[in-house]
Amino acid sequence: MDFGAQYAQLIARRVREARVYSEIVPHTMPVEEILAKRPKAIILSGGPSSVYAEGAPQLGREIFDAGIPVFGICYGFQAMALALGGTVANTGLREYGRTPLTVTKQGSTLFEGTPDEQSVWMSHGDACSAAPEGFTVTATTERAPVAAFENNEARLYGVQYHPEVLHSTHGQQLLEHFLYRGAGLGPSWTTHNVVEESVEAIRAQVGSKRVVCGLSGGVDSAVAAALVQKAVGDQLTCVFVDHGLLRKGEAEQVEKDFVAATGVQLKVVDAQERFLDALAGATDPEEKRKIIGREFIRVFERAAAEVVAEAGAHGEQVEFLVQGTLYPDVVESGGGTGTANIKSHHNVGGLPEDLQFQLVEPLRRLFKDEVRKVGEELGLPSEIVWRQPFPGPGLGIRIIGEVTGERLDLLREADAIAREELTTAGLDREIWQCPVVLLADVRSVGVQGDGRTYGHPVVLRPVSSEDAMTADWSRLPYDVLAKISTRITNEVPDVNRVVLDVTSKPPGTIEWE
Ligand code: XMP
Numbered sequence: 001m002d003f004g005a006q007y008a009q010l011i012a013r014r015v016r017e018a019r020v021y022s023e024i025v026p027h028t029m030p031v032e033e034i035l036a037k038r039p040k041a042i043i044l045s046g047g048p049s050s051v052y053a054e055g056a057p058q059l060g061r062e063i064f065d066a067g068i069p070v071f072g073i074c075y076g077f078q079a080m081a082l083a084l085g086g087t088v089a090n091t092g093l094r095e096y097g098r099t100p101l102t103v104t105k106q107g108s109t110l111f112e113g114t115p116d117e118q119s120v121w122m123s124h125g126d127a128c129s130a131a132p133e134g135f136t137v138t139a140t141t142e143r144a145p146v147a148a149f150e151n152n153e154a155r156l157y158g159v160q161y162h163p164e165v166l167h168s169t170h171g172q173q174l175l176e177h178f179l180y181r182g183a184g185l186g187p188s189w190t191t192h193n194v195v196e197e198s199v200e201a202i203r204a205q206v207g208s209k210r211v212v213c214g215l216s217g218g219v220d221s222a223v224a225a226a227l228v229q230k231a232v233g234d235q236l237t238c239v240f241v242d243h244g245l246l247r248k249g250e251a252e253q254v255e256k257d258f259v260a261a262t263g264v265q266l267k268v269v270d271a272q273e274r275f276l277d278a279l280a281g282a283t284d285p286e287e288k289r290k291i292i293g294r295e296f297i298r299v300f301e302r303a304a305a306e307v308v309a310e311a312g313a314h315g316e317q318v319e320f321l322v323q324g325t326l327y328p329d330v331v332e333s334g335g336g337t338g339t340a341n342i343k344s345h346h347n348v349g350g351l352p353e354d355l356q357f358q359l360v361e362p363l364r365r366l367f368k369d370e371v372r373k374v375g376e377e378l379g380l381p382s383e384i385v386w387r388q389p390f391p392g393p394g395l396g397i398r399i400i401g402e403v404t405g406e407r408l409d410l411l412r413e414a415d416a417i418a419r420e421e422l423t424t425a426g427l428d429r430e431i432w433q434c435p436v437v438l439l440a441d442v443r444s445v446g447v448q449g450d451g452r453t454y455g456h457p458v459v460l461r462p463v464s465s466e467d468a469m470t471a472d473w474s475r476l477p478y479d480v481l482a483k484i485s486t487r488i489t490n491e492v493p494d495v496n497r498v499v500l501d502v503t504s505k506p507p508g509t510i511e512w513e
Contacts, residue, residue, distance in 0.1 A: 001034070002026050007165065008331075016367070041182070069183040073159060084132035088126050110148070119168070121168045128145075147160045159174070195227070195377050198231070209318070210317060223324070241299045285513035319357060320357055322359075322360045326364070398415075400440055418434060432464050436461070458488060461501040
């Protein structure tokens with residue numbers, strides 16, 4: 001139950017790391033609705049406010065009287081204490097950050113097997129000063145006399161700190177103790193089971209109808225398509241629009257490796273010329289994005305209509321469109337479960353009203369790292385499964401200036417070199433992504449061999465990030481940067497300078513346009 005915590009998704013992920021399926025519900029959801037989901041255990045998250053603040057989320061007793069094991073964290077812990085008759089006071093003693101915790105009751109369900117002294121991550125102003133009746137205090141800190149409590153009989157537990165963050169040294173163990181011992185759950189949420197369940201669900205939804213899927217070259221659409229293919233085989237047709245703005249080798253990976261790994265029916269539309277023509281003369285970033293988005297929709301729409309028509313000629317109907325929506329998108333859009341006709345789509349854009357599909361969203365319950373595991377389980381090539389995030393408008397927004405065929409070729413080469421060297425250095429999974437940007441309208445003087453050059457700079461933009469909302473520039477080893485720089489200036493004609501972008505986000509965005 002999410003009380004507005006910045007950590008709610010993190011808690012859900014930690015629970016899943018313990019191989020227990022978890023869903024996030026807003027604290028505003030009526031208790032009956034929550035209970036109707038038949039949860040085997042409930043975790044109350046932290047929240048931004050004091051339990052005494054005006055408009056602070058309230059919690060009644062009902063959720064604790066339902067016989068379901070509950071674990072309260074931070075705000076959830078305080079709300080639990082209050083609801084059950086304990087005392088929460090504004091002590092004026094705040095605790096933020098790393099804090100020493102003393103476990104006062106070894107042998108407790110949650111702390112058993114963890115050290116008497118441990119370091120935990122705190123973030124609170126109010127503190128629980130008396131546990132509710134029937135509860136045992138199991139840990140304290142200097143400023144939180146009741147830093148953890150439990151009532152084993154009622155299977156109710158709580159901690160003031162954040163076990164979900166890595167700074168809480170035994171946090172994951174504590175969560176697992178709640179799930180396994182407190183709630184008696186087993187570690188059954190495995191990738192293998194996820195695949196099996198998804199396949200069943202897709203079959204039940206789609207029946208014998210036909211399905212169309214747009215492949216973007218990215219991991220989400222690839223894994224979604226592979227799951228649907230595993231479920232309904234040849235009822236699926238994938239459409240891949242090659243807009244010519246992908247990186248070196250990526251179109252081939254979709255057309256050859258992905259097809260070989262999945263056996264999917266693929267309709268490739270070579271639209272490279274069309275995109276270049278449409279982009280001619282455009283230099284404004286938003287204009288370029290709009291052109292690419294618009295052309296993409298038109299091309300995809302026509303291809304999808306062809307798939308529909310071909311199916312119709314065989315007396316079949318295409319009723320479903322696959323979409324690679326992930327769980328964080330579902331949570332952020334309010335957790336709705338509707339499967340309305342699509343009007344707008346992250347990757348495919350708004351389809352016209354007369355082309356109506358129902359959505360198949362096999363990744364709706366998954367986090368990105370789980371999607372990758374499913375991709376591996378399905379045998380997809382690791383180049384696809386571990387691909388870095390790549391913007392829909394592709395290299396079109398990494399050429400600062402007009403997009404032309406020659407410029408795309410230059411950028412593709414420079415980008416391929418950077419990627420190759422990062423892979424060789426084993427840095428792929430450490431950085432979030434590394435856009436390579438061609439400053440096509442800038443020239444600088446250089447010297448190569450015995451002659452003067454007057455070429456373009458490229459920018460390396462390596463960033464580290466958790467979710468792309470914020471990012472920091474990656475401190476890549478100098479020798480790796482040197483290797484990339486030397487190779488790009490030697491091997492890519494017309495590029496005579498490599499510069500490093502050392503801007504965090506904010507203020508810079510990750511992409512340059
Ligand atoms: P920015 O540049 O906004 O990028 O910091 C954040 C993340 O989003 C990616 N990105 C896009 N992805 N369509 C996408 O699917 C887009 O139009 C788009 N623009 C940016 C970017 O690569 C980064 O990971």
